[in-house]
Amino acid sequence: MVLVTHDASLTGAPMVALLVARSLAEQGDEVTVVSRRSGPLLADFAAVAPTVPELLYRVRRRLWESRVLRPVAWIVDVLAATATLARHRADLVYVNSTAASIYVHAARWLKVPVVLHVHESDANTDMFLSQARVDDLEGVELVACSPQVERDLMARTGRPSGGVHLLLSVPDADRLRAMACEDGGAPPAGDPLMVGATGSVGHRKGTDLWLQVARIVQASHPAHFVWVGELGDPAMAVPTPGVDFTGPTSNPYPAMAWFDIATLPSRDDPFPLVVVESMLLGKPVVAFDVGSVRDQVGEGGILVPPEDVEAFAAAVLHLLTDESARAALGVAARERAERLFSSTAFTHRLREILGAPTGPTGQEPRIAARQAR
Template structure:
């Protein structure tokens, strides 16, 4: 009997949503009865197109007074679906989902980065306290990297856990001609750094912009392309308007074409679980320069780019300059990165590992163990 799986996610765009759709696609192909509860948006539309049953669930991205109503609405979805396994994605779904289910149904919680790592003060303390308490309603903690699991354990989050990395579609994200990609995006033939990501404090594009003058001092014709949108867009763009050296490209549904245009891909994040951008860039055979945040070293390994101390804008600039000044070496890093992505992070291999975790929980539930 095919398992009935309910994925619950808020957010509905960017990396978390991409991971959810990868898992939905794999599980639908397996013939499972796959459901998705999420607010309206890209995730819901994509999941429906893949063959999942979508249940609209009104929920904000951050915790607040609306949590009680969100929990009640989600509990109604759970009752209607009667899943064998509930798979909760990110902190908001992890909060409301575990309050709604309370361990009555096998529950997988996938943090996609711990909530307490992204907050400080009273909010951070409350997030930490909740994650410790919520562990009792978590049948399997699914971490995207050893760094994420270690951070949870250090914070006192207990329970059975498994590590399965994020994956990317290496059949779609492939090496492509750099010159053609630049022509398609109207970019000049010049040393180019591309940064793809939500324009938010966590993603750190302001740190990359702070490093950029030092890059220009060493490589005067360098170009920086910032791809994405988000809450910090207006402020950062006002401080660093479009110029010959900086371009704000807006959101994209085709990140691979932007990676193809790059000499180097930058990840200036302040925190991550395991970011998709380095994996996607490697799959496109591009060198990556990143701050040393969660999952980065696990992603890059050796010889595919550079990992510099978190927040060290001088080191970030120096690593970018060395690759822009020596594109042959940067391209060799990209070749090694492509091989690493195919061998270790292909979405099909990763989705199969997640399916094994879910199926193991679903068997006793479907047999009446619930």
């Protein structure tokens, strides 16, 4: 099997790709990982399975930067993907993210079964499929990271219930907890309670909304706001008294373990892994009610209407000023995450999916049958 990850960053979809690779490798499957971009997870992938970079990445990115040359860029992308699959003699292609959906063309040309694991909202799925010129998903096994993405894919393809597989994104809990215990320093003694967010700074992640929340909260109660993650849009990452941006880090979990409240201010996030990671660390969550975040948080946090900054700030203030409520939600968050989002359940469900007939018509041979030959 060839597993394609669109990059090797410390973000949700690549982290799930790592868990897919580990789950399969531990059960004896032969997996080769292809990463379209470099990143800090490459070493983790390589520790699990043979890992290779995609061919001619820098050349192809330069071609995509020119509007005139984009048709050429698409052709080179497809050829590079096809050469990669042919080189590694793929008998199944697991495309982890629509950002790598150019591999659907390559798999079809080589007549290799293909699984497309969708982590994106419907708008982003549409954007990536259009860019890759994947006009239809006929014959492609579809995996959704959340109930909302499952519904979106069913509406997009017209497939009935069961025609799209649901595989909830989960963290590797053991890895997360081990990394959270690594020495990452400590917050300054005597600091006020810490309100944290994790992710790449930017509009989609709602960094500007989070800064508005910080101003409202700090006007009436002391709190230290910390954003952990890459400075995707540096113009938004403006530190002020009581507000810090850590920048990129190879291990965000020690900082996340310091949070008293974990926040998700995203405008658009289908099933953000960081929510479950925060819950596993016993953190109460305050989030906008977007995507399938409601299915994650449950009784482990507080949801408010999308982009309602005042309601978000009120929820944060409530938890800052009510220690018993903060503690109770933290316990509920950890228990819910351990019960519903375990890597064991993920592996079991993944095996069910890969043992199912490929394609909505069920006409292709099963994965297990191919491996037995």
